[in-house]
Amino acid sequence: MLPEPILKQSTRILYPSEYRAIRSHLNFKDQLILDGLLFSGTRGVEFCRFLENPGWYKPSRRAIDLPKGSVLKKKAKQAERTVLLSNAGVQAIETLISYRKQNPNELRPVSRQAWTETLTRAAGKAVVEGRLASLVGIAPKMTRKTWSSWLIATHSHREGSVSLSMGHDIRTMLRHYAGLGWPPEARQEIRQYTAGWGDE
Numbered sequence: 001m002l003p004e005p006i007l008k009q010s011t012r013i014l015y016p017s018e019y020r021a022i023r024s025h026l027n028f029k030d031q032l033i034l035d036g037l038l039f040s041g042t043r044g045v046e047f048c049r050f051l052e053n054p055g056w057y058k059p060s061r062r063a064i065d066l067p068k069g070s071v072l073k074k075k076a077k078q079a080e081r082t083v084l085l086s087n088a089g090v091q092a093i094e095t096l097i098s099y100r101k102q103n104p105n106e107l108r109p110v111s112r113q114a115w116t117e118t119l120t121r122a123a124g125k126a127v128v129e130g131r132l133a134s135l136v137g138i139a140p141k142m143t144r145k146t147w148s149s150w151l152i153a154t155h156s157h158r159e160g161s162v163s164l165s166m167g168h169d170i171r172t173m174l175r176h177y178a179g180l181g182w183p184p185e186a187r188q189e190i191r192q193y194t195a196g197w198g199d200e
Helices: 016-023 028-040 044-052 087-102 112-129 142-154 156-166 170-177 184-194
Strands: 006-008 011-013 063-066 081-084
Touching: 006 142, 011 142, 016 028, 016 112, 016 184, 028 044, 028 087, 028 112, 028 142, 044 063, 081 156, 087 184, 142 156, 142 170, 142 184, 156 170
Parallel strands: none
Antiparallel strands: 006 011, 063 081
């Protein structure tokens, strides 16, 4: 039986199984983008700027430094911030950077509309396969919201670090992403993806 979709502000919060189902219907380049967006938790604009500035990734610190000017959201609480990465995040970002070096013209920032269409198409195939309950809430913002939720589920004792890394106000973050009631098996899978976050 498929899990009931979790929605926050009309946007889907993915179970690990839903992430894998959608990912399985993306081409390799789009898988790299999905993984990079999810495991960094960056906003779409921030991620596009990072693609053009891979030097922002700091391997020795397992982090991405977003400098002043990279965060364009008007309501953003921080002008610049450090995005901490999990083991899965380090692997995703290093694979992305390596691929881009070898294929500089292939991995370009995509428009929000094009990315929405790509995700919806992949999710639609997963629904037909019976691996996804519905298309409700499938949108570009779901990767960031999913990552916030996963981090809060597994690192609630470090809520200050999570909010700083995500660029969220703590109260807003907890109101939207805490206490979603993940089933034990989903929580166990989430732990595998968030393991090593902040080099803990």
